[in-house]
Structure formats: C-alpha cells, structure tokens
Amino acid sequence: MTGPTNSGKSYTALNALANAESGLALAPLRLLAHEFRESLLSRGVPASLATGEERIDFPGARHLAATVEMCPFHNPVDVALIDEAQMLMDPDRGAAWTAAIMGVPARHLYILGAPDCIPLIRRIAELCDDPLDEITLERKSPLRAASAPVRLRDLEAGDALIAFSRREVLDLRAELLTLGKRVAVVYGALSPEVRRAEAARFNNGEAEILVATDAIGMGLNLSIKRVVFSALRKYDGKQTRDLTAQEIKQIGGRAGRYGHHENGIVAVLGEAGTPAHIRKMLAAPPEPITELRPLVQPDSDIVRAVAEEIETDSLYGVLVRIKRAVLRADDPNYRLADMDQAFEIASALEGVEGLGLTQRWVYAMCPIDERDNGISRLVGWASDHAAGRRVPPPGTGRLVQPSQAGREELERAEKRHKRLVAWRWLSLRFADAYTDRQTAEENTTALNDWIEAVLRQQSRERKHQKRAAPGQRPGGKRTFSKRQPERDSRSPHEGRAPKDPKTMRKRRPGRG
Amino acid sequence: MDSARSPADHALALAIEDTGLSPTPKEEPRLLKLIARNLVPGAERILPSEYERLLCDVRRKDWAAQLMNATRRAGELWISKADILDAVGRVHDPRAGLDLLRNTLNDTLAGRLREMGHTPRDVLEAVQADLSDAGTFLSGGQIDRLAQIVASAFGVEDTGFEAELIASEKARREEEERIEARAEARRKRENERLKAWEESLVGFDQVPAILHCTPREALRWIAENRLPVTRRTPQPDGTEKFEFDPEILKRLRAQLAEWRGGARGTPASRAARSVMPSLHAWQLLIVMWRIFARRAHSSDASRW
Structure with missing residues (x-):
C-alpha cells in the first residue's frame, strides 16, 4: 500500500489489522510502535508491545505492536503491517525491513510506504515467489509550492522550518527567539519522548514555529500549515548534496495535515532557493531505483x-x-x-x-x-x-539550572541519554548483569525532563548569540554554502558552564 | 602637590608610600581608573585596604593567565577556566605569588570535587565522564594525579584509600591493555585463517576432477546456483574468473545424482542458494528458512 504522506495508509491498514484474529504492527520507531498499540487499543483490540528498550505484555493479547527490528519470526499471525517500507533503502536499517518483509510469519502482509519503494517491494515478492496486490492511495489534502520565497521574520504560527543539522536548528531557534517568536525544536539527537513533547507544544500553540531537521519526516503527528526549507542541500554523512525530489516531497508532505488544514504549502527561505525549484521537485515523478537488491x-x-x-x-x-x-x-x-x-x-x-x-x-x-x-x-x-560483575547504569551528569544551560550542556545531556538507551537495551537482553533498571529509568526520565526544560526556555540566550554558525554572520544575512556536520572540538578549558550554587545534581555511579 | 597630577595620580602615590606596593607600568592605567572611580570627592588618599583591593582587581586577569598556563603545562585537564576564575576571585592579597594562587586553586577545586559525588570513587568517575564528554581522555599518569587530588579533597589521602584508588585505576588500565592485546592477537589469527582458506580455493579447471563431472555439467550447475562460486574476479576481457572451495565441492558430490536427474528448483530456492555462494551452511539459513517458514505457515489453511 503506497501513497504520499497524509494519504491515510496507516489508518486503512490498522483497520484491517484490528479486524484480524491475530496481528502484528511493525513500526520504524519506538514511539510509533506505541502509537500503533494505542490505535489498536482504541479500536477495542488488546495488544502487547515489544521494542528494543521495553516490553509491555497484555495478557491474552493476540496482537503485538513492535519496532521492525523486534519482528517475531516464530509467532504466526493472521495479518501483519510493516510501516515506512521506503526504509528498505536505508543503508543502516534497511536489512531489518528486508528480514521483516521476507520473514514475518503472516497470512496477509500490509506493506506501507512511499511510492518510490514499489520496485523494491516487487523485487522482494519475486524473490519470495509471493503474490502482490498494489494499492495506491492519494494524498487527502493537496500540497502546493508557495508562490514566493519566505524571510525568517515572515514565519507565522503553524510553520515548520527545516534545517539539516542540530547546530543549524539551534541557530535558527536562537534567531527566531530574537525576533520574538515562540519556538519548538525537533532533531535526531533528541529522545522520542522529548520530540513528542516538543511536537505537543507546537500542536497546542504554545510554540508558534517548529524548527526541525528531517527527523520530522517520520513518526510525529504534527499540525503543520507550511513547511519552509532553510536549505536545499544537506550533508548526508559523506558529502554535501542537493536534496532529492523524494526528500522534498517526504518532508514537505508534512504540511497540511488532513482535517486540520485545507492544503499544505511548501516554501523555501529566500537565500536558500526558489519557489520554482520547489514546484519542480514536488511535481517530479518518483526517481527510478537503480539498486533493486534488498539489503540483508x-x-x-x-x-x-x-x-x-x-x-x-x-x-x-x-x-x-x-x-x-x-x-x-x-x-x-x-x-x-x-x-x-x-x-x-x-x-x-x-x-x-x-x-x-x-x-x-x-x-x-x-x-x-x-x-x-x-x-x-x-x-x-x-x-x-x-567477569560476573554487575554493570551500573550511566549517570545523568551535572544538570545545571535549565536557564543556565548552553548548547554544550544540552549536547552532553543528549549523549548521556543515548548511553542510557544503550544500557537499557542491554538490560533487556542481559538482565543478570544489567540489573539496576529502575535507576536507569529514573536517570532517563531526569534527562528527558531536563532537556525538555532547556528547550522550553524561550528567552534569548546570549551564549548562543556569541557563537555564529558556519555560513552565518552574526546579525547579518545567512549563507548556506559551507555546511558541515557539527562536531564539538572545544577543550574542557573552554566554554565550561559557570559554577552555580543552584546547580541541580543527580549522579549515579557508573561508567560514563 | 604637583598641580599637573590628577587626584588619582596623587592618591596612587600616597597609597604606594603607605603600603609599599607599586603597580607595574602595565597595571597603572587601569589602577588609576579604578582609583578615580573609588576616590571619595575631596579626599586626597584612599585607604590602604581599599588600595589593596583595587590592586587585586587589576591583577586577577594576570593571575588567571598564570594559573591557566601552569595547569596546562602540568596537564591538569580537569581544572576548568571556571575553577581558575573562581580561585583568583578568592585571592585578596595583591602580593600573591604563584604558590598562594596555586593553593587557593587547589582549595577551590577540592570544594568543587566534594560537590560532585558522595564518594571519591564516584567523583573520579564523574570527572572522567565530564572530560570524556568534551572529547578529552586522561593518560595513566594524569588519572593517578587526579586520584591523589580527589583523595586529598575528601581527606582520605593518608588512609590507604588513595593508594587503593590509584591501584584500581591502574588495574583497570592494565585490563584495557590486556583486552586490546588479546583482541589484536585473535584478529591476526582470524585474518591468517581467512588468508589460508582463500589460498586453498581452486579454479574452474579443477572442478570436474573434484566432482567427477563434465565441464558442461559444472557450468550448468553454476548457472542454477547449485555450485557455489566462492570468488568471482572480473578479467580484462570482460569475463569472470571463478574460484571454488574444494571442501564444499567434496561435500556436494553426494547430491550430484539428484542434480543430474532432478528439476531446477523454484526461483526462490535458486535465489536463496545464490545468497550463500560459498558456504553450504547458508542453505539452512535466513532467507530460505524464513521464506519457507512463512510459506509453510501460509499454506496451512486449517489455521485460518
């Protein structure tokens, strides 16, 4: 079942899943697995949950929501649903989709994705010798390119501004705060919980503008009226390149959520590109896939x-x-x-x-x-x-008052959160060595709360203003030519947070 | 009083007489500004204590620079700029030399370390974690030095704890080195095994002799993905050089009769065989196994 963003794929497939005797919903993210489970529960279908970091067993449930990597290959079900099938092409995680699509023990399998993934799905069906029905859904609210480029100061409530690195997101946030806007942010290094909290602030109007990386493209329900690209080039881990038509469609497709906005608008900041280019990209047919061998x-x-x-x-x-x-x-x-x-x-x-x-x-x-x-x-x-020793969970580190926190402290907290994710992941697999799960949960919650509190600070932060990003003149026009991924190479002698008697501290013993 | 001199100049001269403390030429302009700002209108001199305070204010920047240089030279990466600024803010004697500055910094640092955790071990780990966050890693000697400082901050330097802390750090480092050395040795062994195995591969010309078949049969079985080609090397003329694992070929001899008389198999089974071109064991594995598992399950209509 293919269709662009906001075409109702998940809704249709979840209805089929809910009507089945037993079922499995596989999502790309932990939070989406939760959402699938909640959708099933709201339809009166009891469902369990299995993700890399947590399990929820619902006694007697014959439905399961899980992340794709957690696909159970030994439990036959009536219907299975696998979301975001375009992830088949992702070099890091694509193999998990191949294994799930080829191996999920289901009588009927719903594969949901963007139209671009159709040739690869056909190829997999051919390799498996399986019959394939193709259902194509159309977008429910029209998507169009804006007629004119946008200035930063012209951003309005309901706009999502898209950047391609954490640093750019935080720079743009600082600029918008200077212009008196209320801002929420979403980027990949934030935990799903924090992303969801930021999305909620945007959806309920507490924040007018959302500044986000392309992490926005998957897994969040956002009531975006207009998507504005701050750049049309991104660093993809190897090189800085132009965004593909599919990327523009996938990210831009977040604009105009059905039932909330009559249509979705995709725009670009004046210095980054032209509306004509956006229009051309939105109208472009799916790019042919040259590599049809699934990843394993x-x-x-x-x-x-x-x-x-x-x-x-x-x-x-x-x-x-x-x-x-x-x-x-x-x-x-x-x-x-x-x-x-x-x-x-x-x-x-x-x-x-x-x-x-x-x-x-x-x-x-x-x-x-x-x-x-x-x-x-x-x-x-x-x-x-x-060696038979218990592995203590990582601590939270020093958490200064959110109002005193700069980017360095924020980045440290994000890193510590990732360490806890890894520890909790291992604790589900080696419970005898990774025993103190409760502390890990508490530390995770403390970090999530602290990061949320930092991002909620809507005052202009001098620390941020002092440090201009590459390609940006402080107080001047932005240029977008020399973007590189963010790496913090400062020594501990620089930029340390000032000693603060009100420092909040919560540290647990543990490596890192 | 020299009428050409400002009140601040005059007050400075008197303060120098009173205290015996002279500013350097570099310090003098800023000191004069501070004296002018603090001089009570109509007064010709400032109190010696006030003069000393102002001189300290002037000297703090230089003191901080001295401490920064000293700590960097000593490799004390756990001392932050904030520690240094905090320490020089606590110095109120303009005669302070590096020893006094250093002692004040040590006291300041000890205070911060005590706030970082309940036990010296927690603190040692916390400091290392903070440094690691900033991309800085301490050498063995630096960790020993830090352990001494932490023990001293907690007043346990004479209780054997410091030695225990250093010993445990040393043991940890040695364990890391042992792990790395073992890893290196095992990787080397595995690479040699791989090399030996690759050298044992045979060309197509030897396949008929090993399998007791004709070259035409061997070619057909290769096309059907029955005969696993272990290595394909493109040749300048556009063809490929095929190499085979002789051990696998020997094991396949038992299946030749079936191949000679049997069907070519389904597209899926041929594809699955091709995923595992070099190892017979792969035939038991993922793709084929999963496809068959699903198909077997799907065909069991009675379940539905």
Whole structure:
C-alpha cells in the first residue's frame, strides 16, 4: 500500500489489522510502535508491545505492536503491517525491513510506504515467489509550492522550518527567539519522548514555529500549515548534496495535515532557493531505483551457523568471512547491509574473555554512539559482564539550572541519554548483569525532563548569540554554502558552564 | 602637590608610600581608573585596604593567565577556566605569588570535587565522564594525579584509600591493555585463517576432477546456483574468473545424482542458494528458512 504522506495508509491498514484474529504492527520507531498499540487499543483490540528498550505484555493479547527490528519470526499471525517500507533503502536499517518483509510469519502482509519503494517491494515478492496486490492511495489534502520565497521574520504560527543539522536548528531557534517568536525544536539527537513533547507544544500553540531537521519526516503527528526549507542541500554523512525530489516531497508532505488544514504549502527561505525549484521537485515523478537488491544482514542463527562451518568462536572471524566470502558485493540478488559499526564492536570485543559468540553478537547490535567513545564504553561494560560483575547504569551528569544551560550542556545531556538507551537495551537482553533498571529509568526520565526544560526556555540566550554558525554572520544575512556536520572540538578549558550554587545534581555511579 | 597630577595620580602615590606596593607600568592605567572611580570627592588618599583591593582587581586577569598556563603545562585537564576564575576571585592579597594562587586553586577545586559525588570513587568517575564528554581522555599518569587530588579533597589521602584508588585505576588500565592485546592477537589469527582458506580455493579447471563431472555439467550447475562460486574476479576481457572451495565441492558430490536427474528448483530456492555462494551452511539459513517458514505457515489453511 503506497501513497504520499497524509494519504491515510496507516489508518486503512490498522483497520484491517484490528479486524484480524491475530496481528502484528511493525513500526520504524519506538514511539510509533506505541502509537500503533494505542490505535489498536482504541479500536477495542488488546495488544502487547515489544521494542528494543521495553516490553509491555497484555495478557491474552493476540496482537503485538513492535519496532521492525523486534519482528517475531516464530509467532504466526493472521495479518501483519510493516510501516515506512521506503526504509528498505536505508543503508543502516534497511536489512531489518528486508528480514521483516521476507520473514514475518503472516497470512496477509500490509506493506506501507512511499511510492518510490514499489520496485523494491516487487523485487522482494519475486524473490519470495509471493503474490502482490498494489494499492495506491492519494494524498487527502493537496500540497502546493508557495508562490514566493519566505524571510525568517515572515514565519507565522503553524510553520515548520527545516534545517539539516542540530547546530543549524539551534541557530535558527536562537534567531527566531530574537525576533520574538515562540519556538519548538525537533532533531535526531533528541529522545522520542522529548520530540513528542516538543511536537505537543507546537500542536497546542504554545510554540508558534517548529524548527526541525528531517527527523520530522517520520513518526510525529504534527499540525503543520507550511513547511519552509532553510536549505536545499544537506550533508548526508559523506558529502554535501542537493536534496532529492523524494526528500522534498517526504518532508514537505508534512504540511497540511488532513482535517486540520485545507492544503499544505511548501516554501523555501529566500537565500536558500526558489519557489520554482520547489514546484519542480514536488511535481517530479518518483526517481527510478537503480539498486533493486534488498539489503540483508546476518542474524544470530546465521552467525552461529557460519561459526560452526568455519570452526571458530570469533565473531570477528565470522563477520570477516561473511563480508569477504559469503555475501559478496557482486551477489546478483542481495546486498550486505552496512555493518561497519557491528564490525568495529566485534573487533574490539575479541579481547574480552568469557562471552559466548551469541552474546558478542548481541553487543555488536547494541545501539551506541561511536562519536561518544561508545565502543570503548561497551567493551568496558562487556568486560564487567564477562567477569560476573554487575554493570551500573550511566549517570545523568551535572544538570545545571535549565536557564543556565548552553548548547554544550544540552549536547552532553543528549549523549548521556543515548548511553542510557544503550544500557537499557542491554538490560533487556542481559538482565543478570544489567540489573539496576529502575535507576536507569529514573536517570532517563531526569534527562528527558531536563532537556525538555532547556528547550522550553524561550528567552534569548546570549551564549548562543556569541557563537555564529558556519555560513552565518552574526546579525547579518545567512549563507548556506559551507555546511558541515557539527562536531564539538572545544577543550574542557573552554566554554565550561559557570559554577552555580543552584546547580541541580543527580549522579549515579557508573561508567560514563 | 604637583598641580599637573590628577587626584588619582596623587592618591596612587600616597597609597604606594603607605603600603609599599607599586603597580607595574602595565597595571597603572587601569589602577588609576579604578582609583578615580573609588576616590571619595575631596579626599586626597584612599585607604590602604581599599588600595589593596583595587590592586587585586587589576591583577586577577594576570593571575588567571598564570594559573591557566601552569595547569596546562602540568596537564591538569580537569581544572576548568571556571575553577581558575573562581580561585583568583578568592585571592585578596595583591602580593600573591604563584604558590598562594596555586593553593587557593587547589582549595577551590577540592570544594568543587566534594560537590560532585558522595564518594571519591564516584567523583573520579564523574570527572572522567565530564572530560570524556568534551572529547578529552586522561593518560595513566594524569588519572593517578587526579586520584591523589580527589583523595586529598575528601581527606582520605593518608588512609590507604588513595593508594587503593590509584591501584584500581591502574588495574583497570592494565585490563584495557590486556583486552586490546588479546583482541589484536585473535584478529591476526582470524585474518591468517581467512588468508589460508582463500589460498586453498581452486579454479574452474579443477572442478570436474573434484566432482567427477563434465565441464558442461559444472557450468550448468553454476548457472542454477547449485555450485557455489566462492570468488568471482572480473578479467580484462570482460569475463569472470571463478574460484571454488574444494571442501564444499567434496561435500556436494553426494547430491550430484539428484542434480543430474532432478528439476531446477523454484526461483526462490535458486535465489536463496545464490545468497550463500560459498558456504553450504547458508542453505539452512535466513532467507530460505524464513521464506519457507512463512510459506509453510501460509499454506496451512486449517489455521485460518
């Protein structure tokens, strides 16, 4: 079932799921899995929940909402729903969609996604020898390009301003606050809870304008009247490139939510592009997919089988063999997913004695932030685990008064939150080593609350004004030519938060 | 009184006489400004204590710079600029030398460290975590030094705790080094195994002899994805050089009779075989297994 944003795909499929005897709804994000579960409950269908970090068992329930990575392959169901199928093309997570679409044990499978993913779905159906019915839905409220470029000062209530890095989002937020606007923000480093809270502030009018990265494109119900791009180029992890028509349609499609706005408008800031370009992109047909081999990656069964075959207990050895010899780059049917991080973790874990192959594989799949020294931290945790020691949860660190917090403190809190996500993920898999789940939950909540409180501060922050972003002259016109991903290379001697007698502190023992 | 001199100049000269404290030429302009601002109208001198206070204010920036240089030279990365500014704000003696400044900074730092956690160990971890957040990692010697400072801040430096803290840090570092060394050795071993295996691969010309088949049969089975090609290397003439794992070929001998007489299989089974070109074990694995699991389940109509 394909259709653009706001075409009612989820609604239609959830109705079918609710009418089924048993069912499974697979979502790309934890919060969306919650929303699927709530949708089923609101239809009178009891449902459980399974995500990487939490489980909710509803006794007797025959429906389950889960994240795609948690797809249960051993429990047959009547109907399954897999959302955001265009994620099949995502180099990091695409393999989870391939495995779910090919392997979910369902009699009927609803695959929801943007029209661009149709050829890949057809290819998978062909590989599986499965029949495929294609249903195409149209957008319910029309989407159009604005007739003129927009100035920052002209942004109005209901506008979402799109940027492509955390730094740009925070810069634009600071500029808008200077102009007297009330602002909410959404970017990838924020936890789903904080994103949802910011979305709620925007939806209920507490904030007039939403400044967001393309994280907005998935998983949030937002009542946006107009989407305004602050730039039409983005850094994609490798290079700075123009946005594709599909990206403009996917992000711009968030404008004009059905039932709230008659139509959706997509615009661009004056210095970043022209309305004519937006109009052209919105009208462009789906770009043909040149790579039709679905992404796959091994799971623990495969890892074990390969290890037996090559007679090793080394995860590194198994992954090297898979990469070099099992699923080679020239395979005609499948592509091996980008497993660089798993490979790095496996490589570092080779020196930890006392962990089995499957345990190592679990660690290799743990969601960590490599830029936050995540691999060494994980090795430390694994080492404690292997030695039979309990691994204490990460602390919150010093949380200064939200009014005193600058970007550095905010970034630290975001990093600490990610560490807690990784710890909680492991605690669901190694409950005997990662025992203090309650403290982890409390620390997570404390960080979420603190980050929310910082983002709620609507006063102009001098700290932010002093530090102009690349391509921006303080107080002057913005330019958008030299965007790079944000990296904070300042030493601890610089920019430390001032010592504050009112400092809030909540620290729990633990590595990092 | 020299009529060309301002009241502030005059007050400064008197203060120098009273206290014996002279500003440097660099300090003098700012000091004069502060004296002018603080001089009671009509008065010709300022109190010595007031003069000392103003001189301290003038000297704080330089003191902070001295401390900043000293801490950087000593590699004390846990001392922040805020600590230094806090410390120099507590110095009220304009005669202060580096020793007094350093002692004040140590007291300030000790106060901050005590606020950072309930136990020295918590504090040590918290400081390291803060530094790690900022992308800074301490060397072994720096961690030892920090452990001493933390122990001293908690007044446990003579209780053996400091030694215990340093010993546990040392043990942790040694463990990290052991883990890295073991990892390195195991990676090397696995790479050598892989290399040896790759060197054991055979070309197409040896396949008929190993399988006891004709070259034409071997080519057909390759096309049907029955014979796993372990490595395909593009050649300059546009063709590909095929290499095979002799161990897998030997294991496949038992299936040759079936292949010679049987069907080509479904497109799905052929595709699934092709996912695992080099390892027979893959035939048991993910794609095929899942497809079959789903199909078996779907065809069980009685369940629905």
